[in-house]
Amino acid sequence: MANLTPELARHRDNARDLAAHYGLDCYEVIFEVVDYDELNMIASYGGFPTRYPHWRFGMEYQKLSKSYAYGLSKIYELVINNDPCYAYLMRSNSVTDQKLVMAHVYGHCDFFKNNLWFSKTSRKMMDIMANHGTAVRRHMDRHGQGPVEDFIDQVNSIDNLIDIYSPFIKREASSIDQRDSSPQEEETVYKIPASEYMDRYINPREPEKAEPEKEEKKSRKSSEPMGDVLKFILENAPLRSWEQDILAMLRDEAYYFAPQGMTKIMNEGWAVFWHSRMMTHHLLDASEIISYADSHAGTLFTQPGQINPYKMGVELFKHIEYRWDRGQFGIEYQRCDDARLRREWNTEAGKGREKVFEVRKIYNDVSFVDEFITPEFAEDQNLYVYGRNPSTGQYEIVDRDYTKVKTALLDQLTNFGNPIIKVAEDNYKNRGELYLQHEWVDKDLEFEAALRTLQSLYHMWKRPVHIETREGGKARLLSFDGEEAVMKELPGKEDTAEVVGSAPPDED
Amino acid sequence: MPVRKIDQDTTRFRDIVRGRIKRNLRKYVTTGEMIGKQGKHYVSIPLPQIRLPRFRYGPNPEGGVGQGEGDEGDAVGEGQGAEAGEDAGKHSLEVDVSIEDLAEILGEELELPNIEPRGNKSIRTTSLKFTSISRHGPRSLLHFKRTFKEALKRQIVSGTYDFDDPVVVPIREDFRFRAVEKKEEPRANACIIYMMDVSGSMGREQKEIVRIEAFWIDTWLRHQYKNIDVNYIVHDAVAHQVDRHTFFHLRESGGTKISSAYEMCLRLMEEKYPASQWNIYPFHFSDGDNWSSRDTERCVDFLENSILPQVNQFCYGQVKSAYGSGQFKKDLDKIFKNDELVVTSDILDRDGILPSIKSFLGKGR
Numbered sequence: 102m103a104n105l106t107p108e109l110a111r112h113r114d115n116a117r118d119l120a121a122h123y124g125l126d127c128y129e130v131i132f133e134v135v136d137y138d139e140l141n142m143i144a145s146y147g148g149f150p151t152r153y154p155h156w157r158f159g160m161e162y163q164k165l166s167k168s169y170a171y172g173l174s175k176i177y178e179l180v181i182n183n184d185p186c187y188a189y190l191m192r193s194n195s196v197t198d199q200k201l202v203m204a205h206v207y208g209h210c211d212f213f214k215n216n217l218w219f220s221k222t223s224r225k226m227m228d229i230m231a232n233h234g235t236a237v238r239r240h241m242d243r244h245g246q247g248p249v250e251d252f253i254d255q256v257n258s259i260d261n262l263i264d265i266y267s268p269f270i271k272r273e274a275s276s277i278d279q280r281d282s283s284p285q286e287e288e289t290v291y292k293i294p295a296s297e298y299m300d301r302y303i304n305p306r307e308p309e310k311a312e313p314e315k316e317e318k319k320s321r322k323s324s325e326p327m328g329d330v331l332k333f334i335l336e337n338a339p340l341r342s343w344e345q346d347i348l349a350m351l352r353d354e355a356y357y358f359a360p361q362g363m364t365k366i367m368n369e370g371w372a373v374f375w376h377s378r379m380m381t382h383h384l385l386d387a388s389e390i391i392s393y394a395d396s397h398a399g400t401l402f403t404q405p406g407q408i409n410p411y412k413m414g415v416e417l418f419k420h421i422e423y424r425w426d427r428g429q430f431g432i433e434y435q436r437c438d439d440a441r442l443r444r445e446w447n448t449e450a451g452k453g454r455e456k457v458f459e460v461r462k463i464y465n466d467v468s469f470v471d472e473f474i475t476p477e478f479a480e481d482q483n484l485y486v487y488g489r490n491p492s493t494g495q496y497e498i499v500d501r502d503y504t505k506v507k508t509a510l511l512d513q514l515t516n517f518g519n520p521i522i523k524v525a526e527d528n529y530k531n532r533g534e535l536y537l538q539h540e541w542v543d544k545d546l547e548f549e550a551a552l553r554t555l556q557s558l559y560h561m562w563k564r565p566v567h568i569e570t571r572e573g574g575k576a577r578l579l580s581f582d583g584e585e586a587v588m589k590e591l592p593g594k595e596d597t598a599e600v601v602g603s604a605p606p607d608e609d
Numbered sequence: 610m611p612v613r614k615i616d617q618d619t620t621r622f623r624d625i626v627r628g629r630i631k632r633n634l635r636k637y638v639t640t641g642e643m644i645g646k647q648g649k650h651y652v653s654i655p656l657p658q659i660r661l662p663r664f665r666y667g668p669n670p671e672g673g674v675g676q677g678e679g680d681e682g683d684a685v686g687e688g689q690g691a692e693a694g695e696d697a698g699k700h701s702l703e704v705d706v707s708i709e710d711l712a713e714i715l716g717e718e719l720e721l722p723n724i725e726p727r728g729n730k731s732i733r734t735t736s737l738k739f740t741s742i743s744r745h746g747p748r749s750l751l752h753f754k755r756t757f758k759e760a761l762k763r764q765i766v767s768g769t770y771d772f773d774d775p776v777v778v779p780i781r782e783d784f785r786f787r788a789v790e791k792k793e794e795p796r797a798n799a800c801i802i803y804m805m806d807v808s809g810s811m812g813r814e815q816k817e818i819v820r821i822e823a824f825w826i827d828t829w830l831r832h833q834y835k836n837i838d839v840n841y842i843v844h845d846a847v848a849h850q851v852d853r854h855t856f857f858h859l860r861e862s863g864g865t866k867i868s869s870a871y872e873m874c875l876r877l878m879e880e881k882y883p884a885s886q887w888n889i890y891p892f893h894f895s896d897g898d899n900w901s902s903r904d905t906e907r908c909v910d911f912l913e914n915s916i917l918p919q920v921n922q923f924c925y926g927q928v929k930s931a932y933g934s935g936q937f938k939k940d941l942d943k944i945f946k947n948d949e950l951v952v953t954s955d956i957l958d959r960d961g962i963l964p965s966i967k968s969f970l971g972k973g974r
Contacts, residue, residue, distance in 0.1 A: 142615045150614065156625050157661070159618030167705070250621075258661045406675045406685040413676070487685045488672030496672060496685040509674045520664055544666045553662030568664070 104134055109190070112200050112384070119379050120207035124458065127210040128224070129185040132203065136192045140176050141165040143189060147358070148181045149230040153237035153350075155253055177400075178202040182213040182361070184224035197389040198396055204379040208372030211461075216367070218360040218465050221268035226357055233350045240343045249347070255557040256331075256348055260355040261519045264328030265363060268356060326523035326538060331355065333524045338561045348561075362517035363465045370414015371461050373400065377415070406487060406496060408510070413482075417469065420478050421460055422453035444477065466514045470507065479503035512542070520546060522568065535562045539570035546570050548579065548588060555581035626704050627714055629656055634718050639959040641821045651705040659704065712832030715825060719966060722973035724833045724888075724921075737789045746786025755785035799834040799888040799921075801827070802877060804870040806895035808845040809862035810932035818928050819894045820857045822962050829970055830890065840877060844870035846900065850877070866900045867893075867937065868907040875915050884919035891916065892924045892969070896933025905940050917950050922974045925953045926965055950974075 105113060113132055120127060135143065145162035146152040168174045177198070181187040188206040190199050213219050223229055241249045327333050331352045335345060361368065377397060385393055403409040424430060428448030437443050460469065474484075484506045488499045500506070515521075526536035535558065539546060551568065558566045558581075565582040569591065576591035630637065637654070675685055715721065742755060760779035764770035770777070805811070805819055831837050841856035842848050848869040851859065874891050882889055899905050917923060927938040938953050945951035952972065954965040 142613065145615060145618075154614070154618055154621070156618055156622040159615065159620070159622035160659070162615050162619055163622065163705075254661060258663050261663055261665075403676050405677055406673065408674055408676060483677055483679075485675050485677070485679070485681075486672065487675050498675075498679050498681050498683050498685060499672065500681060506674055509672075513673065518666075520666060522664055539664070547665055547667035550662040551664055554664050557662065 105132055106134075108196070109134065109199055112196070113203055115384060116200065116203040116207055116379065119383055120204075120211065120375070123375070123378070124454075125207055125211035125375065126215055127186065127207055128183075128214055130180075130188055130206060130210055131185050132188050132190055132206075134190045134192050137169055137175075138166070140179065140189055140191050141169060144176050144179055148179055148187075149227065151227070151231035151234050153230075153234045153253075154241070155250065157257070178205060180206045180209045181227065182219060182222060182224070182357075183227050184214075186210040186213065187227065195392060197385070197392045200384050200389075201376055201380055201393060201396055204376035204384060205372045207379075208375035209368060211375075212364070212368050212371045215462055216360070216364060216465075217463050218363055222357050222360060223353075229353070233354070236350065237347060240347060244343055249343075251560075252344055252347060253351070255560050256351045258554050258557040259330060259334070260351055262328075262330035262522050263332075263352070263355050263359060265359050265516065267329050267332075326525045328521070328523045330522060330524055330537065333527075334558075334561050337527060339563055340561060344561075359517065360465075363467075365517075366410040366414040366417070366466045366514075367461065367464060367469050368414070369411045370416075370418050373411050373415040374418045374457070408513075416482055417473050417478070418457050418460070420475075420481075421473055422457050424453075424475075425456035426451055426453035428452075467511060470510050470514060474503060474507050474510070476503045479506050512544075515542075520544075525569070529567060532564070534565040534567065537566070537568040539568055541571040541574075545572050548572070551579055552581065552586040552588065555579060555586060559583060623710070626654075626656065626659065626706065627710060629658065630654060630706065630711075631714050631718055634714065635960075635963060638821065638825065638962055641817065641824075641959075650709075651707055652711055653703040653705055656704045708828055709832055712828045715829055715966075716832070719963065719971065721829065721967070721970050724830075724973055736792050738792055739787045739789055741788040741790040743786050743788035744782075744784070746788060750787045752785045752787050756783050759783040759785060797834050797888060798836045798838075798886060799830060799890065800838040800840065800882045801830060802840045802842065802874050802889070802891040803856065804842045804844065804848075804874060804891065804893040805856065806845070806865055806867070806870075806898075807843045807859050807861045808865040808898070810865075810896050810898055810930050811928070812930060815896060815928040815930050816857060818956055818959060818962060819926070821959070822894075822926065822956070822966060823892070825962070825966050826892065826969065829966075834888065838882070842870050842873050842877075844873075848873040864900050865895070865898055866904050867895065868904050868911060871908050871911040871916065875911060878916070878919055889920040890922060890924070891920055892926065894926045894928055895937060896930035897927045897935035897937040898933045899937050902940075905937065909940075909944055912945075912951070917948070920950065922969075922972065923951050924969045925951070926969070927953065927955050929955070929957045 109132070113130075117127075117130070141162055143150050144165060145158045152158065165174070165176070169176075176191065177194070179189045186206070186209075188202075188210075190202055194202070213222075237249065237253070331348065334340075335348050335352065340348065380393055380397075401409065401412045401415070403412050426449075427446060428434070428450035429443070429446045430450075434443070434446060437446070460473075464472070478484075479501070480503070484501070484503070485498045486500045486502075486505050486509050487496050489495070490497045521540040523538050523540070524535070525538040527533070529536040551570070555566050555568060565580060567578055567580045569576065569578050571577060577588055578591045579588045580586070679685070716723075739750075742752060756779050757777055760777050760783040761770065763780075763783060764777060803823055805816075807816075827837075827839065839853070841851050841853055843851050843856055843859055843861070844866065845861045846864040846866045846869065850873060870893065878884070878889060899908070912923065925938065925941055927933075927935060929935070935955075938955065941951060941953050949972070952969055954961075954968045956962060956965045
């Protein structure tokens with residue numbers, strides 16, 4: 102399997118033993134050395150070379166290849182949350198870089214295995230993705246590439262409408278979650294294409310489909326809005342069995358990838374935290390320091406006006422370790438409002454290492470940022486909020502106040518950067534129309550894309566679909582009825598704006 | 610090499626892009642959208658629709674969080690932040706399509722036949738390629754792999770190869786060098802000669818139409834011939850050979866003597882493009898006003914006696930302008946009614962570009 106050279110295998114063993122020595126708890130990691138083209142290819146599939154066929158992977162591959170060819174970007178490492186963990190090394194990297202990447206990968210692997218938010222992801226995703234690929238190909242053989250591809254396009258345009266907390270909460274009994282994910286043998290009736298009147302004669306009768314019974318289904322309106330739009334569509338839309346199968350598979354994939362979006366800062370921060378410790382304390386020899394420092398600095402470089410998750414993450418972990426080593430926590434420290442005392446606070450508690458491991462276990466980006474960005478951290482890291490100056494049109498630093506920084510950052514991270522959208526009603530106007538609600542906070546949707554997304558939804562729901570949102574605070578209703586996509590004002594809804602999602606800054 | 614999985618997806622993506630372009634070809638042609646984005650081998654085409662729609666946040670003009678030096682009120686990263694912010698809002702997605710693909714799309718959409726190079730124009734050229742192996746050669750062409758293979762073979766045969774200490778040392782007779790092989794290939798050459806009336810009556814819109822049409826003609830002929838020379842001649846009362854940029858941007862006033870351009874075209878053909886070796890395509894665009902019927906007679910004379918016998922096809926496109934009488938096309942049509950080599954077309958506005966291209970290139974000559 103692994104195709105490491107003896108030299109790289111030696112470095113791998115060193116990194117692995119060292120990771121274990123520091124208390125990192127990893128799955129076995131299988132490293133594969135690939136050339137840039139293979140790496141671009143694997144990356145286009147989101148890390149899974151056996152994924153289902155789809156044109157957007159080809160598009161991604163062209164983009165990556167071109168940007169690599171022009172020297173604009175280069176993928177350093179790619180690691181898959183799986184047991185065993187798969188990681189790819191680019192053949193052309195220097196040995197120093199390979200050592201760095203390996204150490205970095207062990208950090209990720211430990212995070213995958215131990216962070217709470219990953220606990221519900223499948224660790225056999227390599228196999229599951231391969232099964233999905235086979236199943237999709239079989240559906241394509243049977244129903245044609247065009248229809249299947251169109252349906253995948255439609256699902257892809259709503260696959261961010263999931264409820265990221267639902268794997269942890271049993272909200273209601275569901276038939277989907279017990280679904281047998283192994284490919285099922287569905288109707289094996291092959292039909293000869295025929296015009297309507299001939300169909301009865303030359304084709305066998307349609308088997309009675311086990312349609313989910315429609316009787317006395319409670320209308321959505323009465324119960325709580327549902328965040329897992331994908332699941333709702335899966336259970337309630339009039340889909341054919343192959344469409345259900347594909348939707349269910351793509352929903353599984355969406356839930357598999359979601360924790361990576363929820364822990365970007367932490368996951369990268371944790372990996373950098375450990376690669377820098379392992380490299381500088383153990384793995385580097387003197388001749389490699391400069392090139393290591395170069396690569397490491399490249400990883401942490403922050404563009405003006407942006408946040409680099411690697412940088413933000415590692416600095417937060419270092420800050421936490423520092424604070425808990427010096428006992429800068431607990432009620433006495435919290436209550437102290439003498440800046441100098443706080444700075445010099447040191448009880449020699451030495452709990453830093455313990456604390457970072459605890460943090461990596463139970464936090465996600467939102468809680469991580471919310472809890473650990475302190476006034477001292479914001480100041481040391483030069484964090485700022487910026488905005489556009491209306492008179493010059495330039496972006497300027499507006500504020501360095503840490504509560505504002507934190508609020509703005511939490512805003513970006515909420516629901517892994519996606520709008521929160523829920524199913525409010527499935528029988529709108531008593532006409533079986535689907536009514537979604539966007540929990541608007543202060544950012545507008547991209548309306549043109551939203552209207553097109555409604556069209557995708559319509560193809561699944563097969564009845565008119567609506568989404569209620571806001572434009573600069575004013576209520577709007579976007580609808581698609583099968584022919585026309587329109588955006589209307591929704592009068593009388595102006596005052597009901599409720600602020601959801603952005604956690605109020607804590608003042609302690 | 611086995612077909613890689615990604616290639617199927619890439620091909621599928623390309624097919625989708627091609628389908629989109631084909632569906633919108635008329636729009637792309639009339640707006641002239643792609644011309645500015647032309648590279649040597651690729652054309653960038655804006656295709657925002659290819660991006661899957663989603664419920665996502667629109668561009669956020671308000672700002673965000675950053676990390677770095679600076680006081681409140683300072684510009685973020687000396688203007689870089691501003692650029693990033695503005696760019697993020699555009700969301701334009703451009704897809705690169707090779708000129709080759711574009712020509713095929715055009716060909717399929719307009720049902721253009723492939724061109725049969727006229728007569729025995731395919732002159733043979735020899736090309737040299739390093740595809741062979743020789744025992745002699747300069748050190749710089751040493752083929753290491755072959756050399757060591759030979760050395761290994763020799764050592765094994767002669768029993769001097771030690772399996773425990775596998776050292777292979779090539780000696781002189783093991784050396785192998787890359788060597789050239791001569792290859793004769795037929796090569797069809799073509800030359801395009803664009804002529805345009807730049808007299809006062811040809812306005813900006815008229816020139817834009819010519820420019821768009823010329824772009825597509827280039828694309829198609831480049832697809833058909835390996836080697837293409839393109840020449841530009843402008844004329845009012847006198848003709849000048851100019852470069853591409855001047856051709857499309859020059860603004861003159863004054864009278865029109867079409868014969869001056871045809872004369873220059875002829876001279877060019879005689880000097881540089883002997884008909885025995887070149888497929889020649891003169892295109893002439895004008896609004897149809899000529900100085901005098903005497904001059905038109907002169908044009909006809911040039912065409913009939915000198916130009917037509919040497920070219921694959923002579924094309925005349927008449928762009929409608931507010932001032933042009935359009936007489937020239939009528940004259941040509943009347944005189945060359947039975948001559949297939951003369952193709953004329955009327956281009957009333959931008960919508961006329963595609964039909965005009967079709968009539969020019971639809972003959973397969």
